[in-house]
Amino acid sequence: MFKESNSIFLLLLLCAFSFMIWNTMMGTSILSIPWGIKQAGFTTGMCVIVLMGLLTLYCCYRVVKSRTMISSLDTTTWEYPDVCRYYFGSFGQWSSLLFSLVSLIGAMIVYWVLMSNFLFNTGEFIFNFIHHINDTDSVLSTNDSNPVICPSASSGGHPDNSSMIIFYANETGVQQFEKWWNKSKTVPFYLIGLLLPLLNFKSPSFFSKFNILGTVSVLFLIFLVTLKAVRLGFHLEFHWFTPTEFFVPEIRFQFPQLTGVLTLAFFIHNCIITLLKNNKNQENNVRDLSIAYMLVTLTYLYIGILVFASFPSPPLSKDCIEQNFLDNFPSSDILSFIARIFLLFQMMTVYPLLGYLARVQLLGHVFGDIYPSIFHVLVLNLIIVGAGVSMACFYPNIGGIIRYSGAACGLAFVFIYPSLIYIISLYQEERLTWPKLIFHVFIMILGLANLIVQFFM
Numbered sequence: 001m002f003k004e005s006n007s008i009f010l011l012l013l014l015c016a017f018s019f020m021i022w023n024t025m026m027g028t029s030i031l032s033i034p035w036g037i038k039q040a041g042f043t044t045g046m047c048v049i050v051l052m053g054l055l056t057l058y059c060c061y062r063v064v065k066s067r068t069m070i071s072s073l074d075t076t077t078w079e080y081p082d083v084c085r086y087y088f089g090s091f092g093q094w095s096s097l098l099f100s101l102v103s104l105i106g107a108m109i110v111y112w113v114l115m116s117n118f119l120f121n122t123g124e125f126i127f128n129f130i131h132h133i134n135d136t137d138s139v140l141s142t143n144d145s146n147p148v149i150c151p152s153a154s155s156g157g158h159p160d161n162s163s164m165i166i167f168y169a170n171e172t173g174v175q176q177f178e179k180w181w182n183k184s185k186t187v188p189f190y191l192i193g194l195l196l197p198l199l200n201f202k203s204p205s206f207f208s209k210f211n212i213l214g215t216v217s218v219l220f221l222i223f224l225v226t227l228k229a230v231r232l233g234f235h236l237e238f239h240w241f242t243p244t245e246f247f248v249p250e251i252r253f254q255f256p257q258l259t260g261v262l263t264l265a266f267f268i269h270n271c272i273i274t275l276l277k278n279n280k281n282q283e284n285n286v287r288d289l290s291i292a293y294m295l296v297t298l299t300y301l302y303i304g305i306l307v308f309a310s311f312p313s314p315p316l317s318k319d320c321i322e323q324n325f326l327d328n329f330p331s332s333d334i335l336s337f338i339a340r341i342f343l344l345f346q347m348m349t350v351y352p353l354l355g356y357l358a359r360v361q362l363l364g365h366v367f368g369d370i371y372p373s374i375f376h377v378l379v380l381n382l383i384i385v386g387a388g389v390s391m392a393c394f395y396p397n398i399g400g401i402i403r404y405s406g407a408a409c410g411l412a413f414v415f416i417y418p419s420l421i422y423i424i425s426l427y428q429e430e431r432l433t434w435p436k437l438i439f440h441v442f443i444m445i446l447g448l449a450n451l452i453v454q455f456f457m
Contacts, residue, residue: 021292026218028110029265031324032399033300034307036258038321043250048258053297056266062418063269069425087421099412100270104358106405111347112388113396118344120183121331146231149330150320188392199355199381213346224335229310246313256453264406269413323399407451415447
């Protein structure tokens with residue numbers, strides 16, 4: 001009986017640690033996975049998710065093992081930038097800092113765009129409910145009890161940043177609402193008054209208490225997608241190379257857009273050593289990491305497949321799937337409203353944490369103090385917030401932002417540094433073989449190609 005209880009306890013401990021990594025890795029990228037599958041094609045998209053999961057897992061494994069390859073020093077307290085500094089000197093230290101900041105600030109920009117989106121739709125839901133306005137009448141949509149909309153149909157294939165309310169000349173109240181509650185012209189600025197003061201806190205300990213909101217948000221998204229799929233049913237036709245009016249081909253040459261998104265979606269390489277330090281059974285690190293990546297891969301597959309397959313084609317084309325799949329549901333949809341509320345509050349608590357990490361890394365390296373003065377912190381935060389507001393106003397395409405920032409930071413942390421460090425360590429130990437060299441050089445070439453091709457798609 002004692003052995004069985006002990007085995008159950010160990011199993012729960014394993015699940016808890018793998019779930020912690022899963023919870024840390026899951027982020028805003030999940031909202032763009034269905035769009036990425038649409039860009040790649042259904043079959044190609046599923047294959048790319050699995051292959052990218054395996055590739056990023058292996059590179060993450062190389063990060064975890066990088067400290068143990070240095071046998072001449074005690075590396076138990078080292079972080080990954082310390083490993084980079086050991087192999088590449090000051091260039092490794094500062095370049096790792098640069099790409100880490102790219103990932104953090106890129107995530108904060110995506111958060112600002114999404115928070116503007118969710119705040120706008122929340123306000124619109126409340127206004128439409130009070131004034132009994134049906135916002136599905138102004139865009140291409142289905143007409144059943146579970147409406148799905150195509151905002152890009154009225155904007156030439158680009159995200160629609162305007163309100164979807166029908167206006168009447170004598171309804172001045174509605175016109176005033178549209179003037180002061182606009183997704184790209186006003187709402188991004190309203191967030192400044194709320195979030196800029198929070199970024200200036202010296203300690204983020206208060207916000208770290210709300211991490212459970214991330215888990216709740218993802219679980220509710222899974223519930224939402226499942227329920228919508230049951231109600232809408234599956235709408236699939238398989239055309240391998242040629243598109244039709246309502247369906248995209250199974251194989252599309254835009255699949256690198258999905259690899260860019262997935263590089264950030266599977267990105268945990270810059271903090272995985274820190275996370276695994278808390279594991280009491282260090283010998284289980286690889287197993288726990290593998291289970292976590294399997295869970296993340298299955299989550300992305302589940303969300304992506306169900307949203308793509310259940311998207312109602314006809315009457316809508318699969319090309320209508322938005323970069324944020326919640327935008328395919330009208331603001332009057334109750335479940336989508338709840339999901340946006342969950343995500344809005346979660347992001348408002350995580351955003352200051354990301355800002356704190358950016359401050360620690362940049363100001364700590366440059367000035368040797370993570371809070372040199374309120375002036376230094378305020379200038380940094382104004383730059384970060386300004387970047388978020390600018391993107392929310394002029395380029396609110398979270399899929400594009402995610403794939404560019406993901407491919408950029410992934411080039412160093414996911415593809416080049418882990419492979420190059422492994423090659424150098426094997427060479428120093430005189431264990432480097434041609435197959436290992438060719439394989440890891442190929443990984444680095446893939447990372448470089450992943451970044452370059454983003455600018456041609």
